Amino acid sequence: MKISCKKLDLMQGVNIVMKGVSGRTTISILECIIVSAQYNEIKLTSNNMQMAVETIIPGTVEEDGSIALDAKMLSEIVRKLPDESVRLETESNYNTNIISGSFKGDMVGRSAEEFPAIPKIEKNDYMEISRFVLRDLIHQTIFSVGDNENNIIMTGEKFELKDNILTVVSLDGHRISIRKEALKNQYKDQKVVIPAKTLGEIAKIIGGDEENSDIKIYFSDKQIMFIMDQTTIVSRLIEGEYLDTDRMISKDYETKVKINKKNLLDCIDRASIYSKEGDKKPLVMNIFDGKVVITTTSQYGKMEEDLQIEKEGKDLLIGFNPKFLSDALKVIEEEEVTLYMTNQKSPCLIKDDQGKYIYLILPINFSNIAR
Amino acid sequence: MKISCKKLDLMQGVNIVMKGVSGRTTISILECIIVSAQYNEIKLTSNNMQMAVETIIPGTVEEDGSIALDAKMLSEIVRKLPDESVRLETESNYNTNIISGSFKGDMVGRSAEEFPAIPKIEKNDYMEISRFVLRDLIHQTIFSVGDNENNIIMTGEKFELKDNILTVVSLDGHRISIRKEALKNQYKDQKVVIPAKTLGEIAKIIGGDEENSDIKIYFSDKQIMFIMDQTTIVSRLIEGEYLDTDRMISKDYETKVKINKKNLLDCIDRASIYSKEGDKKPLVMNIFDGKVVITTTSQYGKMEEDLQIEKEGKDLLIGFNPKFLSDALKVIEEEEVTLYMTNQKSPCLIKDDQGKYIYLILPINFSNIAR
Numbered sequence: 001m002k003i004s005c006k007k008l009d010l011m012q013g014v015n016i017v018m019k020g021v022s023g024r025t026t027i028s029i030l031e032c033i034i035v036s037a038q039y040n041e042i043k044l045t046s047n048n049m050q051m052a053v054e055t056i057i058p059g060t061v062e063e064d065g066s067i068a069l070d071a072k073m074l075s076e077i078v079r080k081l082p083d084e085s086v087r088l089e090t091e092s093n094y095n096t097n098i099i100s101g102s103f104k105g106d107m108v109g110r111s112a113e114e115f116p117a118i119p120k121i122e123k124n125d126y127m128e129i130s131r132f133v134l135r136d137l138i139h140q141t142i143f144s145v146g147d148n149e150n151n152i153i154m155t156g157e158k159f160e161l162k163d164n165i166l167t168v169v170s171l172d173g174h175r176i177s178i179r180k181e182a183l184k185n186q187y188k189d190q191k192v193v194i195p196a197k198t199l200g201e202i203a204k205i206i207g208g209d210e211e212n213s214d215i216k217i218y219f220s221d222k223q224i225m226f227i228m229d230q231t232t233i234v235s236r237l238i239e240g241e242y243l244d245t246d247r248m249i250s251k252d253y254e255t256k257v258k259i260n261k262k263n264l265l266d267c268i269d270r271a272s273i274y275s276k277e278g279d280k281k282p283l284v285m286n287i288f289d290g291k292v293v294i295t296t297t298s299q300y301g302k303m304e305e306d307l308q309i310e311k312e313g314k315d316l317l318i319g320f321n322p323k324f325l326s327d328a329l330k331v332i333e334e335e336e337v338t339l340y341m342t343n344q345k346s347p348c349l350i351k352d353d354q355g356k357y358i359y360l361i362l363p364i365n366f367s368n369i370a371r
Numbered sequence: 372m373k374i375s376c377k378k379l380d381l382m383q384g385v386n387i388v389m390k391g392v393s394g395r396t397t398i399s400i401l402e403c404i405i406v407s408a409q410y411n412e413i414k415l416t417s418n419n420m421q422m423a424v425e426t427i428i429p430g431t432v433e434e435d436g437s438i439a440l441d442a443k444m445l446s447e448i449v450r451k452l453p454d455e456s457v458r459l460e461t462e463s464n465y466n467t468n469i470i471s472g473s474f475k476g477d478m479v480g481r482s483a484e485e486f487p488a489i490p491k492i493e494k495n496d497y498m499e500i501s502r503f504v505l506r507d508l509i510h511q512t513i514f515s516v517g518d519n520e521n522n523i524i525m526t527g528e529k530f531e532l533k534d535n536i537l538t539v540v541s542l543d544g545h546r547i548s549i550r551k552e553a554l555k556n557q558y559k560d561q562k563v564v565i566p567a568k569t570l571g572e573i574a575k576i577i578g579g580d581e582e583n584s585d586i587k588i589y590f591s592d593k594q595i596m597f598i599m600d601q602t603t604i605v606s607r608l609i610e611g612e613y614l615d616t617d618r619m620i621s622k623d624y625e626t627k628v629k630i631n632k633k634n635l636l637d638c639i640d641r642a643s644i645y646s647k648e649g650d651k652k653p654l655v656m657n658i659f660d661g662k663v664v665i666t667t668t669s670q671y672g673k674m675e676e677d678l679q680i681e682k683e684g685k686d687l688l689i690g691f692n693p694k695f696l697s698d699a700l701k702v703i704e705e706e707e708v709t710l711y712m713t714n715q716k717s718p719c720l721i722k723d724d725q726g727k728y729i730y731l732i733l734p735i736n737f738s739n740i741a742r
Contacts, residue, residue, distance in 0.1 A: 073671060076644045082637060082676075095672075103641060105674035266453060270474060273447045300444060301466075303476035305453075 001065025003037045004087045005057060007100065011078050013044045013057040014071075016231055019201040020046035020053030021071040033074055034112045035088065036066035045118065046071065051198045052118040053205075055231040066112040067096055077105055119234055125219045127161055127187045131206045131228055134215055137168045137179050138203040140331040140357065145196040146172040156193040156238040163189075169245055170196070175324050176245050176360040190219050193242050198235035202226060205233070249349065249358060253340035257287060258310040261329050261337045267305050268326045271296040274303055275322065282319035282366040287311060287341075296322075318344050319366035328359035372438055374408045375458045376430025378471065382449050384415045384428040385442075387602055390572040391417035391424030392442040404445055405483045406459065407437035416489065417442065422569045423489040424576075426602040437483035438467055448476055490605055496590040498532055498558045502577045502599055505586055508539045509574040511550050511702040511728065516567040517543040527564040527609040534560075540616055541567070546695050547616050547731040561590050564613050569606035573597060576604070620720065620729060624711035628658060629681040632700055632708045638676050639697045642667040645674055646693065653690035653737040658682060658712075667693075689715050690737035699730035 014033065022030040025048070034045040042059045046052065067090045078086070083101030090096045094109035138157075146154030151173075158169040164186055168179045206228075218225040226233040268283060274296045275281035286293040289311050295304045318341060328350055329337065340349040341363075350359040385404065393401040396419070405416040413430045417423065438461045449457070454472030461467045465480035509528075517525030522544075529540040535554045540547065577599070589596040597604040639654060645667045646652035657664040660682050666675045689712060699721055700708065711720040712734075721730040 070671070073644060077641070080637070080641045080644065082641070102678070103638075103674065103676045105641070105645075106672045108670075108672055266451070267474075270448070270451045270453070270476070273444060273451065274476075299479075300441070301477045301479055303474065305475065306473045 001035070001037050001067055001088065001090045002062035003035070003042050003059055004062070004085060005042060005059025007078065007081050007084055007086050009057045009059065010086055013042075013055045014075050014078055016055045016205055017044045017046040017053045018071055018075055019205055020048055020051050020233070022048040029068060029110065029114045030116075031071055032068035032110060032115070033071045034066055034068050034115050036112060037061040038064050038066075045115070047116050047118060049116065050195060051201065051233060051235040053201075053231065053233050054118060057230070065090055067094060068110040068112045068115055069096060069107055073107060077107070119223050121218050121220045121223050121225045121234060123218055125188050125190060127166070127183060127190070127217050127219075128185065128214045129166065129181070129183065129217065130212055131209065131215050132212045133181055135203050135206040137166070137181060138199045140179050141168050141170045141177040142196055142200060142203070143170075143327045143331070144172050144175045144177040144359075145170045153193060153238055153240045153242060155197075156195050156242075157199055158242040159190070159192050159194055161187055161190040169242070171243060171245065174321070174362050175328070176248065176358070177328070178245065178249075178358040178360075180356055191242075192219060192224060193238040193240070194224060195235060195238055198233070202233060205231065245360075248347070249360060250342070250347070253342055253349070254314045255287060255316045255339075255341045256312040257292065257339045257341070258336055259292070259307060259339065261332060261335055263307050264337070265326055265329050267294050267307060268322045268329075270305070271303055272322050272326075274298045274300050276300070280321055280364070282364045283322040283325065284317065284319045284366050287316045287318070289315075316341055316343070318348070318363050320348070320361060321364055324361045328361065332357065332359075372406070372408050372436025372459065372461045373433035374406070374413050374430055375433070375456060376413060376428060378449065378452050378455055378457050380428045380430065381457055384413075384426045385446050385449055387426045387576055388415045388417040388424045389442055389446055390576055391419055391422050391604070393419040400439060400481065400485045401487075402442055403439035403481060403486070404442045405437055405439050405486050407483060408432040409435050409437075416486070418487050418489060420487065421566060422572065422604060422606040424572075424602065424604050425489060428601070436461055438465060439481040439483045439486055440467060440478055444478060448478070490594050492589050492591045492594050492596045492605060494589055496559050496561060498537070498554060498561070498588050498590075499556060499585045500537065500552070500554065500588065501583055502580065502586050503583045504552055506574050506577040508537070508550050508552060509570045512539050512541045512548040513567055513571060513574070514541075514698045514702070515543050515546045515548040515730075516541045524564060524609055524611045524613060526568075527566050527613075528570055529613040530561070530563050530565055532558055532561040540613070542614060542616065545692070545733050546699070547619065547729070548699070549616065549620075549729040549731075551727055562613075563590060563595060564609040564611070565595060566606060566609055569604070573604060576602065616731075619718070620731060621713070621718075624713055624720070625685045626658060626687045626710075626712045627683040628663065628710045628712070629707055630663070630678060630710070632703060632706055634678050635708070636697055636700050638665050638678060639693045639700075641676070642674055643693050643697075645669045645671050647671070651692055651735070653735045654693040654696065655688065655690045655737050658687045658689070660686075687712055687714070689719070689734050691719070691732060692735055695732045699732065703728065703730075 017033050036043045040061045042057050045054045081100040082103050086100040096107045096109040098105045160167045164183045166181045170177045215228040224235050271283050281296055281298045284295045291306050292309050293306055347360045347362050388404050407414045411432045413428050416425045452471040453474050457471040467478045467480040469476045531538045537552045539550045586599040595606050642654050652669045655666045662677050663680050664677055718731045718733050
């Protein structure tokens, strides 16, 4: 294989496929990126057996071929190359020369033959969505995914397409996050559970991209494929029935509180100083007309703070895990948020009037706390 | 004690004295900051038994007194306070209230009586130096301090004042850093060894300060005191005779090389990709007229790069620990650096014509390396 391309294109391509490289694996070929050149096209590929990433970069192919190169080392070398252009040349023993300006480095390469093939997916059922919207949907739900591998279904997020509305759901047993987004076109109904790790990597690949464009998502029984511009991502799906969250979301409430999001977040931030990692001290909210008194007590001391609110319904004394509240508040874009509560033991809902988001949080017991 | 002050002043003061708080200690009072109010002056103090830091902040004293407060928690609370002003009020049981805007927090305080007194130093022998110059002197030498506690003298830096020139020296057995600075005034000759840890914290306290001013340094037998504006730092000195570096610095050389610093640093950076943490692969320099060929070989592959140089004297093949070279190059301000070498086994000197800096680096053996 002999190719030449711009350093920047190679670097961007490597950064994208790095997301599909195994961090820790006993199969050492999975720590590699495949560079392949055929039909005048340069393709980079990675595969960690859960997710495969493939991207095509611009450049010139002088000789077809393919090579497996250690991903971490390739990434480091490419990032530090002295010149704007770079040449890659493999020798018959898989040794690969990287030449850029006055620099000539080589890497111990391996045959690309050993590398697992990327699953093929029929391009039948699909949907299209703006990449920025997809990134936001992931960002606004991924924090409440379960991390217990014994309950594998909770380690994924449900993507449900129904009547051209995409609903993304995550839950971890203490809270639920739901985001809905109306799509521009008509698609067939779908319901899949996508591993959160895949979604996290996709959000990173979209990252802070400056230009928006649409992503095509293809569905199959066991796999899902995302195609954006020159990049293709194929991920396994999680099998099994996702929990029915609809019947957990009650429309009734006894207390409705409207509060400034930043003030509440700042207050939780201060309260969290009193609750060190590990000991989960509740944030106690004492809700009256016009104000909420927020308190926390721990071995380190106690704090108390008043915040202005608009309240409808009953007064209420309720306790929360401060992290669960702040996780949800941080991803809400609105300046004002509305909390719907029933009593000390029933879930609190944070939701908007348009039905774009619902965050359900279970309160926690604080009866053993001095008040 | 009852005091009030600006949040920003308290935060800056706490940040300064935090540098003198013990990280890990069995004496828990050393994890505290003392806040004391007397004669209408608010003073913050810390002491880790090696170094004590004291700073005075502006504010109003309503009631004299003092209290020991957990440094980490105080720092976190102050940083996150909602209002621009803050009140501290201690109760008779050492409980301390912190009030700012609608926030009211308290902390479990302790009697300040237990806290070790700061050593007193006679204000006799002293010198003055610009704080920016002191910060640079520390920054440009501290990287080559020894980290072996069995050789305690090498864990400090020699500050030698002679004929109104301050010479700062550090060494770790493989390299020596020397920086000289002419002082503006006449002072008595001095020679002390200051713990590198103290110097590092002083450099951090000076940090990115926007305004320069002079620091007064007072010398005594066992302690040294730094006074800058409202802050006083007292540190123990390291006892013992510092190594005589003068006789290690030879004026003779066989090969003199002038090279662009950034190009050499970038090349070392690329070479270091081939030498992972732990395995010290040498950077081999093959020096000819007009160019140096730099190579590195390891199990991961090899690299080769040519750099332009101006050479006087003999050709030379010599090997270095790449980190030792780059540590020195990174702190040199000039764009071009000059290396003076004799042979494969003798030290290399990097020095300027004005005699402001000398970096001595021992070469390493590379006879077992394929060339």
